[in-house]
Amino acid sequence: MNPTLIILAAGIGSRYGGLKQVDPLGPSGETIIDYSVYDALRAGFKKFVFVIRRDIERDFLDRYQNHFLDKTDYELVYQEVEMLPEGFSCPMERKKPWGTGHALWTARNAVKDPFVVINADDFYGFNAYQILADHLTKNQDHSSDHFAMCGYRLEQTLSEYGSVTRGICKTDEQGFLKSVDEQFHIEEDTHGRIVSQKEKGTVYLDPALTVSMNIWAFNPSIFGIIENKFTMFLRSFLHDPKEEIYIPRLVDGMIRDGECRVKVLHAETEWFGVTYPDDRQHVKTRLKKLIQNGEYPEKLWK
Numbered sequence: 520m521n522p523t524l525i526i527l528a529a530g531i532g533s534r535y536g537g538l539k540q541v542d543p544l545g546p547s548g549e550t551i552i553d554y555s556v557y558d559a560l561r562a563g564f565k566k567f568v569f570v571i572r573r574d575i576e577r578d579f580l581d582r583y584q585n586h587f588l589d590k591t592d593y594e595l596v597y598q599e600v601e602m603l604p605e606g607f608s609c610p611m612e613r614k615k616p617w618g619t620g621h622a623l624w625t626a627r628n629a630v631k632d633p634f635v636v637i638n639a640d641d642f643y644g645f646n647a648y649q650i651l652a653d654h655l656t657k658n659q660d661h662s663s664d665h666f667a668m669c670g671y672r673l674e675q676t677l678s679e680y681g682s683v684t685r686g687i688c689k690t691d692e693q694g695f696l697k698s699v700d701e702q703f704h705i706e707e708d709t710h711g712r713i714v715s716q717k718e719k720g721t722v723y724l725d726p727a728l729t730v731s732m733n734i735w736a737f738n739p740s741i742f743g744i745i746e747n748k749f750t751m752f753l754r755s756f757l758h759d760p761k762e763e764i765y766i767p768r769l770v771d772g773m774i775r776d777g778e779c780r781v782k783v784l785h786a787e788t789e790w791f792g793v794t795y796p797d798d799r800q801h802v803k804t805r806l807k808k809l810i811q812n813g814e815y816p817e818k819l820w821k
Contacts (some may be wrong), residue, residue, distance in 0.1 A: 520656065521566055522563060522565060522566075522635070522652055523564065523565070523630050524556070524559045524564045524567050524568070524636075525569075525634055526552060526556075526569050526570065526636075526637055526639050527619055527622045527636065527639055528552065528569050528571050528579070529575075529598040530638075530640070539793050540552060540571070540575065540639050541575075544802050544803050545806050546807065546810065546818075547817060547818040547819065549820075551639065551640055551642050553586055553819055555639075556587045557587075557819050558643070558648045559635075559648050561645060561648070562651075562652040564652065566593070566594070567593040568595075568596055568629045568630060570596045570598050570623075570625060571595060571597060571598070572598060579595075585820070586819070596629050597625065598622045598625045600615070600617065602621075604749060606750075607750075610758050610760075613760055615761065617763055619763075620748070620763075620764035620765055621763075623636055624742065624746060627739075630742075632738075633655040633736070633739075634739075635655070635735065635736050635737075636733075636737065637733065641732055641734070642789075642792060642805075643669065643732065643734050644786055645814070646786045647669045647786040647790075650784050650786065651667060651784065654736050654782065654784065655738075662738070662740065663740050663741065663744065663779040664779065665780070666741070666770075666779050666780065666782070667735070667782040667784055668781055669732070669735075669736075670729035670731060670732075670783050670784070670785055671729070671730055671790045672727055673713060673725070673726055673727070673728040674713065674727070676730055676732060677713070678706075680794075680795040680797040680798060681706070681795045682706040682716075683705050683794060685701070685702055685731070685732075686701050687700045687701075687728055688729045688783060690783050694782060695781060696770070696780075698775070699768070699770055699771040700771075701765070701767060701768065702722070703715065703717075705724065729783065731767050732790055735770070741779070744778050748769055791805050
């Protein structure tokens with residue numbers, strides 16, 4: 520088996536105000552993608568699939584050609600709004616991508632082995648890749664009963680600079696995912712409590728809740744399920760210019776329909792990411808601390 524890492528890097532970065540995919544944050548100009556690839560290589564991943572937009576291809580290649588592209592087996596896949604299942608045509612008014620579920624679907628022809636999929640702008644830590652690589656090694660057959668995710672504590676995934684959306688994960692007694700409940704506008708209030716604003720009012724959330732940060736272990740059997748779910752989504756929302764289909768929502772639907780089982784694993788390493796411009800300095804500080812602790816070299820790609 521040659522485990523694959525799919526990195527979803529086609530985002531627009533509207534809240535961030537720029538291309539997070541190529542933003543240098545490490546001391547030697549490394550991006551979060553650099554650290555993700557570095558950790559995945561250490562964990563035994565053999566192939567890398569980058570889902571990008573065609574209009575950022577030149578920026579992407581210029582940034583990473585002398586970092587890791589010449590050291591890895593990689594493939595570029597493009598996510599464009601007009602790329603839809605057979606029988607559908609993209610409406611003229613649609614400008615923004617269709618979401619992470621669509622991004623994963625676009626990679627279907629580039630992946631033949633079990634894989635992990637992540638966001639380009641999230642730092643997950645080496646242990647997350649290691650435990651998911653171990654899971655893939657133990658579950659090499661292409662069964663939808665052998666999916667997994669890496670969960671993080673809610674309190675460790677907030678931003679000091681604005682609200683976030685998180686998928687709250689409920690599990691059964693055996694540690695399998697029962698549901699993913701997307702909560703919007705999550706932030707700390709003035710008393711340090713974690714709250715989510717809903718139509719019916721404020722909801723207080725337990726800081727220890729397990730949340731999905733969009734790091735999943737699948738195998739190619741998922742692509743047929745995704746295509747069916749995406750087709751159903753388009754029948755309802757094709758002409759909605761803003762509606763998107765996200766991986767957590769897809770997985771929640773698969774579980775409810777009895778189409779998969781997802782083991783919830785937990786990383787011992789910390790998560791951090793960039794959502795807002797002010798998150799940038801916070802990420803740089805945390806990377807510097809990890810380097811000082813000896814977890815990463817000051818220059819990743821010598």
